[in-house]
Amino acid sequence: MKQQIINILQEIRPEFDFSQNFNFIEEGMLDSFDIVSLVTTLDEKYHISIDGMDILPENFATVDSIINLLIKNGVNQ
Amino acid sequence: MEAFIKKLEGILEVDKIEMDDVLLDFEEWDSLTSLSIIATIDADFHFSITAEELLSAGTVGNLIKLIQVKSKK
Amino acid sequence: MNLKFNNKLITGILTILPANEVKFEDEIANYNFSEAKSLKLKMAMGYNTHRIVEEGVTISDLCIFGFNYLFEKEILKKEEIDAIILVTQSPEYFMPPTSNVIQGKLGLKQDMICMDINQGCAGFEIGLIQAFMLLEQEAINKVVLLNADVLSQKVSKRDRNSNPLIGDGASITIIEKTENKNSIFANIKMDGTAFDALIIPAGGFKTPSTPATSEMIEDAAGNFRSLNNLVMKGDAVFNFVQKEVPPMIDNLLKYSGYQRENVDYFMFHQPNKFMLQKLADKMGVPYHKMPNNIVENFGNASGVSIPTAITFNLGQKLIKEKYKICLAGFGVGLTWSSILIDLGNLDFCEIINY
Amino acid sequence: MDKVFYFNDIQVIIKKIKGLNTGYITNFYLEVDRINALINKNQFYKKIIGNTAFFFKDDYEFIHLFYCSSSIDELDKSLTRLRTEMDKYHLVVDIIGKQPNIQSIAYLFKMNGFFEYTVLNRMSRISIQDMAVKSQLNLKIDADSTNCKQIFDLLHQYFDPIAEQLPDLDEIKNWAKSNHLLFVEENGEISGFVIFDLIGVTSYLRYWFVHPKHRNKKIGSILLNEYFKRSEETKRQIFWVIQSNDNAIKRYLHYGFQSENLYDIIVTNNNIKYETTNN
Numbered sequence: 001m002k003q004q005i006i007n008i009l010q011e012i013r014p015e016f017d018f019s020q021n022f023n024f025i026e027e028g029m030l031d032s033f034d035i036v037s038l039v040t041t042l043d044e045k046y047h048i049s050i051d052g053m054d055i056l057p058e059n060f061a062t063v064d065s066i067i068n069l070l071i072k073n074g075v076n077q
Numbered sequence: 078m079e080a081f082i083k084k085l086e087g088i089l090e091v092d093k094i095e096m097d098d099v100l101l102d103f104e105e106w107d108s109l110t111s112l113s114i115i116a117t118i119d120a121d122f123h124f125s126i127t128a129e130e131l132l133s134a135g136t137v138g139n140l141i142k143l144i145q146v147k148s149k150k
Numbered sequence: 151m152n153l154k155f156n157n158k159l160i161t162g163i164l165t166i167l168p169a170n171e172v173k174f175e176d177e178i179a180n181y182n183f184s185e186a187k188s189l190k191l192k193m194a195m196g197y198n199t200h201r202i203v204e205e206g207v208t209i210s211d212l213c214i215f216g217f218n219y220l221f222e223k224e225i226l227k228k229e230e231i232d233a234i235i236l237v238t239q240s241p242e243y244f245m246p247p248t249s250n251v252i253q254g255k256l257g258l259k260q261d262m263i264c265m266d267i268n269q270g271c272a273g274f275e276i277g278l279i280q281a282f283m284l285l286e287q288e289a290i291n292k293v294v295l296l297n298a299d300v301l302s303q304k305v306s307k308r309d310r311n312s313n314p315l316i317g318d319g320a321s322i323t324i325i326e327k328t329e330n331k332n333s334i335f336a337n338i339k340m341d342g343t344a345f346d347a348l349i350i351p352a353g354g355f356k357t358p359s360t361p362a363t364s365e366m367i368e369d370a371a372g373n374f375r376s377l378n379n380l381v382m383k384g385d386a387v388f389n390f391v392q393k394e395v396p397p398m399i400d401n402l403l404k405y406s407g408y409q410r411e412n413v414d415y416f417m418f419h420q421p422n423k424f425m426l427q428k429l430a431d432k433m434g435v436p437y438h439k440m441p442n443n444i445v446e447n448f449g450n451a452s453g454v455s456i457p458t459a460i461t462f463n464l465g466q467k468l469i470k471e472k473y474k475i476c477l478a479g480f481g482v483g484l485t486w487s488s489i490l491i492d493l494g495n496l497d498f499c500e501i502i503n504y
Numbered sequence: 505m506d507k508v509f510y511f512n513d514i515q516v517i518i519k520k521i522k523g524l525n526t527g528y529i530t531n532f533y534l535e536v537d538r539i540n541a542l543i544n545k546n547q548f549y550k551k552i553i554g555n556t557a558f559f560f561k562d563d564y565e566f567i568h569l570f571y572c573s574s575s576i577d578e579l580d581k582s583l584t585r586l587r588t589e590m591d592k593y594h595l596v597v598d599i600i601g602k603q604p605n606i607q608s609i610a611y612l613f614k615m616n617g618f619f620e621y622t623v624l625n626r627m628s629r630i631s632i633q634d635m636a637v638k639s640q641l642n643l644k645i646d647a648d649s650t651n652c653k654q655i656f657d658l659l660h661q662y663f664d665p666i667a668e669q670l671p672d673l674d675e676i677k678n679w680a681k682s683n684h685l686l687f688v689e690e691n692g693e694i695s696g697f698v699i700f701d702l703i704g705v706t707s708y709l710r711y712w713f714v715h716p717k718h719r720n721k722k723i724g725s726i727l728l729n730e731y732f733k734r735s736e737e738t739k740r741q742i743f744w745v746i747q748s749n750d751n752a753i754k755r756y757l758h759y760g761f762q763s764e765n766l767y768d769i770i771v772t773n774n775n776i777k778y779e780t781t782n783n
């Protein structure tokens with residue numbers, strides 16, 4: 001799953017390397033526009049609807065936090 | 078006016094409309110609904126009303142009153 | 151770009167429409183939406199009846215029928231024709247040009263020019279501009295502009311975006327030189343980056359027609375069409391028209407020195423009623439000056455829609471009277487063009503059925 | 505229209521819309537700090553109509569409208585109803601996203617009485633190339649409150665408030681504090697400035713301005729060059745440009761920027777159009 005998410009991120013922002021353990025938000029790799037497209041992509045890809053309460057930048061800051069979010073929304077690892 | 082009311086019922090997807098029905102309360106009301114009602118009025122009564130006029134009429138009864146007032150002019 | 155032509159004249163317009171009339175109601179079953187929604191579309195967009203050719207009828211059939219009508223009535227003489235410009239997107243062959251085919255079938259003189267132009271919605275303007283340019287030559291005194299399309303053949307019957315509004319037809323417009331001094335103003339713009347806003351994806355050399363390209367595929371809105379079918383990005387076209395057409399007309403008027411109030415009629419391409427009403431609203435033009443009734447009566451036959459709007463709405467009036475008319479076509483290409491012209495005292499201006 | 509009191513109100517509303525599980529379309533991009541500031545200044549309002557949540561940012565001369573809806577059809581129904589109530593307000597909507605997807609949303613707004621005002625396009629540049637411009641000018645970074653007020657006034661005089669989301673005085677002071685505001689001052693007058701944000705590897709060019717009285721003195725390129733220098737640590741510089749502004753776009757292309765497939769179609773319920781000013 002980790003690789004899948006990195007691929008999704010890579011598709012949104014091909015110019016950055018998401019395989020490093022950066023905080024994507026603080027590092028300026030993802031902005032608020034990217035997060036909305038990320039939510040849509042994740043919803044479609046995993047057939048879920050990410051809880052509206054969770055659409056906050058910090059939940060998308062690292063690959064691990066994104067995985068946690070998906071698990072919380074019912075995706076099996 | 079009878080014929081116009083029949084058409085309204087068709088557009089709004091209901092069997093019968095009442096004079097005090099609120100236009101915006103119809104489940105299927107969208108921008109196409111208002112456009113088609115404006116076009117129907119234009120075709121049947123030969124004058125045009127704006128979307129604002131249509132929406133501010135509020136109820137079916139008021140819309141019909143508006144048409145009657147306008148067609149007298 | 152702005153263009154100006156002097157001492158040219160339109161002397162006649164004939165529209166040829168297939169007699170076969172298809173009703174929107176009869177096709178509703180092909181589309182997957184509710185009856186109420188159909189009713190709404192009918193009223194708002196002006197979908198009602200449209201004219202569709204019987205299978206096997208091509209553009210040369212329509213054009214030759216029209217020519218013969220004019221020859222029989224002796225309003226047009228074969229030997230006078232110095233050029234045929236055919237604007238169409240439904241040619242009979244990739245090669246030769248369909249205008250040559252028509253010339254041959256009619257038995258016209260060899261001492262002339264025939265040319266096909268691949269244009270659609272702005273096809274009447276493009277054709278007129280080309281005619282005006284040919285008339286600059288000493289040897290050319292009379293040009294016949296043909297606009298003809300039978301695109302209903304390329305539209306999927308289950309495509310509610312395009313099928314309810316498509317129409318077939320042809321028109322014959324005669325353009326000549328005049329001794330009387332006059333000026334015709336025009337402008338034209340192109341944007342090929344949006345070439346796929348209106349497109350028939352397969353069937354040309356890039357993607358030849360194969361069994362695979364004729365497979366019907368459902369789109370997100372529930373329309374079924376194949377790659378051989380015409381596909382239109384409806385909202386993109388609407389947005390393009392609302393954005394580009396009003397400033398184009400402003401420019402044309404500014405260039406010509408005339409005011410909006412001087413224009414008697416705005417004879418625009420007829421994509422659907424709603425789009426034209428929105429244009430009129432935006433430009434501050436009263437609806438009666440911008441007819442929008444062609445789609446509901448005949449359908450949209452691309453370049454033929456303006457001649458149809460003129461012959462249907464003004465018809466015999468144009469034999470006796472003279473009006474200042476603003477023409478505008480916009481669509482496939484993308485191409486958008488407008489012309490300010492005095493139209494009147496025509497030799498003929500009517501619609502005939504094929 | 506009801507006032508929003510807590511950020512949490514917004515989250516609960518979005519949860520409800522998303523929970524319908526029929527899709528999610530929005531032009532509302534949660535920037536927590538900015539929204540909290542708006543809430544505290546009583547500038548943020550909400551209204552739920554059908555399956556759409558509308559948020560309103562009161563910009564005094566007009567209102568920015570945001571939508572969160574479960575589908576295009578639902579947004580249509582809600583917009584038709586919103587129209588009756590918001591008639592007297594001047595609404596401005598930024599429809600942000602990729603072409604051609606945002607066309608259909610723009611179409612929807614136009615069906616509901618809105619008009620296109622202008623279109624912005626985001627441009628970006630990945631690498632840094634430093635182009636030294638010899639400068640005799642005195643570039644300053646220590647804007648005091650008088651300078652900030654001058655810059656505020658210039659922004660409001662020369663920039664289009666609908667197309668360019670103008671900052672308030674506090675925001676300008678914050679940029680000055682964080683050394684993200686560079687300016688040139690001549691005889692007590694500001695002749696040019698550049699304002700930017702640095703967030704990690706990304707640098708956002710917010711405003712770049714040269715006073716019309718001082719054009720052709722290279723002030724613009726000196727300011728931009730200094731901005732590039734200060735963005736040296738970043739991997740990407742981005743900003744929004746008005747799509748019809750061919751001259752500006754040419755200049756940016758010259759500096760190595762490229763147009764992204766990210767657009768902002770601005771629509772308003774007044775039939776007015778963006779007019780090219782001299783900025």
